[in-house]
Amino acid sequence: MQAQTALAARPTLPAVASIHAKSWINALDEGRDALRAVGGVQHFGQDQEIYADGDAADVFFKVVSGVVRTCKFLSDGRRQIEAFHVDGELFGLELGGERRLSAEAVTDCSLIVYRRRSIEQQAVTDQTVSRQLFQHAMQSLTQAQAHSLLLGRRGAAERVAAFLLDWMGKASKGHSLHLAMSRQDIADYLGLTIETVSRTLTRLREDDVIAVHRAEIRVIDRAELEARADAA
Amino acid sequence: MQAQTALAARPTLPAVASIHAKSWINALDEGRDALRAVGGVQHFGQDQEIYADGDAADVFFKVVSGVVRTCKFLSDGRRQIEAFHVDGELFGLELGGERRLSAEAVTDCSLIVYRRRSIEQQAVTDQTVSRQLFQHAMQSLTQAQAHSLLLGRRGAAERVAAFLLDWMGKASKGHSLHLAMSRQDIADYLGLTIETVSRTLTRLREDDVIAVHRAEIRVIDRAELEARADAA
DNA sequence: CGTCTCTTTGACAGCATTCAACGTGTGTGG
DNA sequence: CCACACACGTTGAATGCTGTCAAAGAGACG
Numbered sequence: 001m002q003a004q005t006a007l008a009a010r011p012t013l014p015a016v017a018s019i020h021a022k023s024w025i026n027a028l029d030e031g032r033d034a035l036r037a038v039g040g041v042q043h044f045g046q047d048q049e050i051y052a053d054g055d056a057a058d059v060f061f062k063v064v065s066g067v068v069r070t071c072k073f074l075s076d077g078r079r080q081i082e083a084f085h086v087d088g089e090l091f092g093l094e095l096g097g098e099r100r101l102s103a104e105a106v107t108d109c110s111l112i113v114y115r116r117r118s119i120e121q122q123a124v125t126d127q128t129v130s131r132q133l134f135q136h137a138m139q140s141l142t143q144a145q146a147h148s149l150l151l152g153r154r155g156a157a158e159r160v161a162a163f164l165l166d167w168m169g170k171a172s173k174g175h176s177l178h179l180a181m182s183r184q185d186i187a188d189y190l191g192l193t194i195e196t197v198s199r200t201l202t203r204l205r206e207d208d209v210i211a212v213h214r215a216e217i218r219v220i221d222r223a224e225l226e227a228r229a230d231a232a
Numbered sequence: 233m234q235a236q237t238a239l240a241a242r243p244t245l246p247a248v249a250s251i252h253a254k255s256w257i258n259a260l261d262e263g264r265d266a267l268r269a270v271g272g273v274q275h276f277g278q279d280q281e282i283y284a285d286g287d288a289a290d291v292f293f294k295v296v297s298g299v300v301r302t303c304k305f306l307s308d309g310r311r312q313i314e315a316f317h318v319d320g321e322l323f324g325l326e327l328g329g330e331r332r333l334s335a336e337a338v339t340d341c342s343l344i345v346y347r348r349r350s351i352e353q354q355a356v357t358d359q360t361v362s363r364q365l366f367q368h369a370m371q372s373l374t375q376a377q378a379h380s381l382l383l384g385r386r387g388a389a390e391r392v393a394a395f396l397l398d399w400m401g402k403a404s405k406g407h408s409l410h411l412a413m414s415r416q417d418i419a420d421y422l423g424l425t426i427e428t429v430s431r432t433l434t435r436l437r438e439d440d441v442i443a444v445h446r447a448e449i450r451v452i453d454r455a456e457l458e459a460r461a462d463a464a
Numbered sequence: 465c466g467t468c469t470c471t472t473t474g475a476c477a478g479c480a481t482t483c484a485a486c487g488t489g490t491g492t493g494g
Numbered sequence: 495c496c497a498c499a500c501a502c503g504t505t506g507a508a509t510g511c512t513g514t515c516a517a518a519g520a521g522a523c524g
Contacts, residue, residue, distance in 0.1 A: 095374065144379075148383055425514080431512095434473080
């Protein structure tokens with residue numbers, strides 16, 4: 001069970017700037033301004049808590065820039081990261097009134113804040129909105145199921161390879177990728193320890209599948225990486 | 233990697249009986265008949281395939297009786313069961329046109345079949361329907377996240393204990409429960425092997441936490457079971 | 465009563481974790 | 495500018511949990 005660095009105090013209610021909606025909301029918008037009732041934009045510093053398990057879930061967020069992790073803590077300190085959220089992705093939407101996960105800023109980040117009541121009211125009259133929310137829920141579900149498969153039935157090498165490919169899809173420039181998160185974050189996402197992640201990356205480097213320098217990774221042999229992501 | 237008994241041939245298009253909607257649909261209905269455009273009821277025998285990964289996702293289902301498992305197969309035969317669905321639960325709703333999981337009958341079961349196009353059309357005019365679909369998606373998401381936590385960060389004893397408690401919630405009569413599924417199913421749901429599941433149950437029996445006789449289980453010490461479900 | 469399948473139990477191996485030590489990069493202060 | 499401390503990452507050795515292989519019990523069925 002690995003310790004996880006406890007996070008800094010809650011954010012000192014960040015500045016809420018009114019925004020020029022058009023540019024921000026296009027991912028949740030099918031072209032029209034389906035989500036005008038936004039509360040504004042908030043900024044969070046690295047490792048700052050966005051919300052905690054048990055908080056009231058009266059708002060949800062869209063990532064404008066930076067990376068966010070959503071996670072669950074066990075009583076003994078173990079942590080499971082459910083997902084990393086990047087540019088354009090929604091997170092923090094709940095069915096009940098209470099958060100079931102915590103959310104923290106992996107890097108400095110800017111988020112649009114949506115007031116849940118406002119959006120729910122809009123959804124009543126605007127089919128576009130309710131459709132967007134449904135699609136978001138279903139996409140999250142698909143991703144959570146893929147995550148379960150990874151955690152339940154794959155070895156360390158497969159998990160790390162799959163993670164690199166997944167992250168390449170989210171945040172790559174060509175064959176190079178920047179790991180915004182720490183090894184500990186990766187370990188807690190993959191259900192491994194930091195040492196196993198490190199060893200696995202070393203193995204991939206030794207086998208000339210990737211090149212590693214701190215958080216910078218270059219994929220040398222993508223085919224091999226893909227092979228290792230679902231090998232026996 | 234455990235072998236999974238390949239399933240019988242595809243269902244020979246089961247009898248589609250028109251139904252008296254009122255009694256069946258109440259879980260997806262908020263009291264009114266929000267989902268009238270049902271295709272009917274289908275019956276499946278034990279271990280029969282309901283749909284396969286890659287199939288066209290033009291319908292979805294609600295369990296009337298029996299138990300259904302949704303799962304994913306890896307190329308080498310490993311299987312991950314995503315969820316068991318019981319009486320009243322929806323499954324098989326997809327965002328894209330293709331199935332991402334397979335579904336199979338754990339026991340003989342009866343399912344209501346909903347035609348996706350019909351429901352989508354209803355959702356356009358009836359807020360109740362789109363709301364139901366959203367709620368279903370969010371509930372599935374919550375459960376999938378809980379599953380990820382289980383698979384990523386818990387030992388065998390915790391997984392089995394958590395499973396028993398979960399199943400007690402779904403299908404218990406007092407302190408007795410009937411495991412509708414095989415040990416192999418449990419193993420594939422928990423990301424363990426059949427042997428580890430068996431040994432863990434034996435340990436719980438030896439410690440007088442439960443009594444086991446084949447598929448029948450009686451919980452003797454629920455507090456202890458709960459303690460083992462999230463111990464270190 | 466024999467066969468078949470499912471489950472349990474045992475012995476052993478293997479992979480990931482744990483514990484520990486050693487880099488490596490960054491920031492701070494002398 | 496260098497020395498030191500600190501956080502993060504890597505590497506090594508040993509332990510332990512779970513998987514693998516194997517065989518024996520236990521019902522179900524003919």
